[in-house]
Amino acid sequence: MNIVNNKRYRERVFEVVRQIPVGKVMTYGQLAMVLGEGYTARTVGYVMHGADASVPWQRVINSQGKCSTGRLSIPINLQQELLEAEGIVFNEKGKCDLRERQWFPDGFWPDEDGQTSLFEQK
DNA sequence: AACTTGACGAGGG
DNA sequence: CCCCTCGCCAAGT
Secondary structure, three states, rough: OHOOOHHHHHHHHHHHHOOOOOEEEEHEEEEEHOOOOOOOHHHHHHHOOOOOOOOHHEEEEOOOOOOOOOOOOOOHHHOOOOHHHHOOOOOOOOOOHHHHHHHOOOOOOOOOOOOOOOEEOO
């Protein structure tokens, strides 16, 4: 059976996304790292495609701090507007400050320099 | 089975 | 900062 049609596989992604607080975001790659074996940024993106209303899908953006939902069934700029309504600020190039807005689940923390890598707690 | 296309990401120029 | 290449891996044709 296809992976993204596997309910368990999808639910693990959604469980984490549902924990992202208002005003915070995570990237596809981070989610993949947190979820571990079997998950990649691409598959996470695929799963998000099928998110239902119980999932704050707008809080998942790409590693550059931008929204990647321009050309799909989602109206242009909807994601950014939803996030702005949650208090997130985007510059004229559609980028927000990940350093300030990135959220990490319990058990993970960012490395010294960037916010893009995660390490498991000892 | 081959080839293309992504709600991706890192690295190089 | 922008653009391109690769690696990634599931889906659609």
